[in-house]
Amino acid sequence: MKRTHAETDALIALLDIGDGIPGGQELRRRSYQLLDLAPGSAVVDVGCGSGRAAAEMSALGVTAVGVDPDERMVAVASERWPAVDYRVATAEELPFGDAELRGYRADKVFHVLDDPARAVDEARRVLAPRGRIVLVGQDWDTIVIDSDDPALTRTIVQAAADRIRGPRVVRRSRNLLLDAGFTDVTVEVHTWIFTGSTMVPMLADLAAKARTGEATSDARTETWIADQRARGEQERLFLALPMFVTAATRRA
Structure with a gap:
């Protein structure tokens, strides 16, 4: 579904939060290590968003191209990182020839x-x-x-998952790569823990969308959001996000 500019800008704001946290920075660095690219190697960052990862990889000496189906995303990425090549393209139809690249990276895309x-x-x-x-x-x-309302919390998390095309695709990623003939397939999990206010906007967004979808009432949702905001202000919030990293090698 095509996003409006306002929806894309809201997504960019959330991506910026994730990019800026220490866990996000460490996870990006780990993904670059797993690509194992020599200087000058060509790599694509699929679903590049606002472009940070492609820019960071370029700074490491590789030839990085960022692709994203959202024209607004590509425009923002090009404005932020003008020295990097960003293109409008989908994961299913990449603008490269056969065997042209040494690396392929997709972060929060599948x-x-x-x-x-x-x-x-x-x-x-x-x-x-x-x-x-x-x-x-x-x-x-x-x-x-x-939270003090675990039943509502379950409802909010489930409602968020139900809005996603493939909420559990990371469970399939290893087999998808094996089925396609990739070798040396590995899976890592890196869990981000948040106790302050950094991720309160994300939690509020999840709760608001659950309310819009009529999964919960306005008053109960507002109480839940207020509780999370107060926890964050007191460094008493607890949010854990397990992030899975699946890596593999194209068969020779």
């Missing part, structure tokens, strides 16, 4: 795809033999939040 297997096949096509693929994502059923 859960929005209609056909992740097709995207993996396209990754295999553009990767050279022994090229590396790294997929980063979360399992939307495993957002862990402490």
Whole structure:
């Protein structure tokens, strides 16, 4: 579904929060390590968003291209990081020739795809033999939040998962890569823990969307959001987000 500019800008604001937290920075660095790219190697960042990862990889000496289907995202990325090549393209139809790339990275992307297997096949096509693929994502059923209303919290987490095309695709990622003929498949989990106010906007957004979807009442949701905001201000919030990193090598 095509986003409005306002929806894209709101998503960029959330991505900026995630990019700026220490856990986000560490996870990006780990994904670059797993790509194992030599200087000058060509790599694509699929679903590049506002462009930070492609810019960081370029700064490491590789030839990075960021692609995203959202024209507004690509425009923002190009404005922020003008020295990097950003293009409008989808994960299913990448603007590269066969075996052109040494690295493929997709961060928080596969859960929005209609056909992740097709995207993996396209990754295999553009990767050279022994090229590396790294997929980063979360399992939307495993957002862990402490609250005084655990029943509502379960409802909010479930409502968030129900809005996602592939909320549990990270559970399939290893098999998707194996089915496509990739080798050396590994899976890591990195859990982000938040106790302050940083992620309160994300929690408020999840709760508001659950309310809009009539999963809960306005008054109960506002109480839940206020509780999370107060916890964050007192450094008493507890939010755990397990992030899964699946990496593999294209068969020679």
